[in-house]
């Protein structure tokens with residue numbers, strides 16, 4: 001598979017050009033990779049109106065994935081906002097109300113998109129969740145919900161995989177969504193690699209999907225994809241580039257674009273067999289850990305999520321032990337530690353992770369606090385909340401106040417309570433549980 005963006009950069013540099021264009025470093029070496037750092041100069045095409053090398057590269061990516069694929073250099077956050085704009089257009093075309101049904105474990109980019117675009121959001125709750133950033137929506141519960149629903153939403157939005165590595169039954173959910181004429185939008189930020197296991201949300205029936213290529217594939221930070229099913233692409237093709245342009249920079253990084261471009265050939269040719277071999281090894285590691293007393297959660301192949309309390313530790317304690325041994329995890333909180341693997345991890349590194357984890361002596365199980373499920377009352381729409389004045393207060397004084405923060409710490413950047421909702425005593429307990437002492441509320 002050719003690499004049109006990489007080839008352009010190489011040819012350009014070989015001319016030893018005097019760069020009288022942006023960026024300001026002019027290709028001179030400060031960090032060492034400035035030579036490849038260009039933006040949309042003559043001949044380099046334009047990301048949101050591509051006719052040349054970017055178009056060709058996106059066509060390569062579409063071939064690799066098997067459905068229409070567009071680049072983002074600003075992460076899945078950008079693709080998620082674009083997806084919600086496209087949904088708004090779809091609602092206009094089909095005469096439907098711009099109402100989105102969503103599970104509550106959403107990344108903050110979904111909230112800002114809905115606020116900016118004034119989407120009406122209806123929240124789906126599920127029982128027995130492992131954490132506020134998980135949700136176990138099933139095809140059956142969706143069917144029950146939609147059957148008794150008065151006004152149909154135009155789209156359903158779900159996060160799969162979630163931060164703990166839980167995959168939803170996208171195939172079953174997609175069938176139900178289709179039956180009721182509801183688009184299925186998937187935050188697949190953690191699951192770009194699932195495509196190479198035949199488990200990509202679009203393959204399983206989703207309509208639109210955002211993947212952070214940079215999270216699980218060998219792509220530089222920021223590189224992401226917006227994917228559309230062929231069916232919805234036929235309806236919305238003339239809006240896709242404007243949707244991306246609406247939220248994107250006019251100075252896209254060619255370091256990131258070339259990294260996305262470079263990945264296509266690797267993904268097309270070597271990746272699948274390497275991935276299968278690697279999953280075999282990870283499954284081996286998971287079995288050993290299970291047999292030595294660890295409780296692992298989630299069903300995502302490349303994530304290893306430890307329920308730390310069941311092993312007698314907090315998530316932070318296990319993460320610290322790993323860090324003392326030079327192993328840096330993706331995420332931890334009081335309950336869990338999340339380790340994200342990809343096929344680039346060496347056997348020796350895998351061995352070290354195993355050795356360090358097995359050297360941690362199991363202790364008496366710590367009691368997890370059972371957080372009461374709560375359904376907050378809404379005071380303001382997301383859009384009204386976004387345009388309101390706010391102040392920061394102590395969680396101690398928060399009961400009865402309206403939560404107003406869109407800028408949530410990442411990871412996981414998932415809200416405990418949505419902006420515009422009223423903080424109850426239950427919510428206050430959850431904030432305290434996660435050691436959150438100050439929050440932003442409506443003034």
Ligand SMILES: Cc1ncc(COP(=O)(O)O)c(C=O)c1O
Pocket residue numbers: 074075076077078107109159161162163187189190212222224410411412413
């Ligand atoms: C579930 C989920 N969705 C979306 C995003 C946003 O992805 P990006 O950082 O690529 O913008 C993240 C990032 O952490 C995430 O965890």
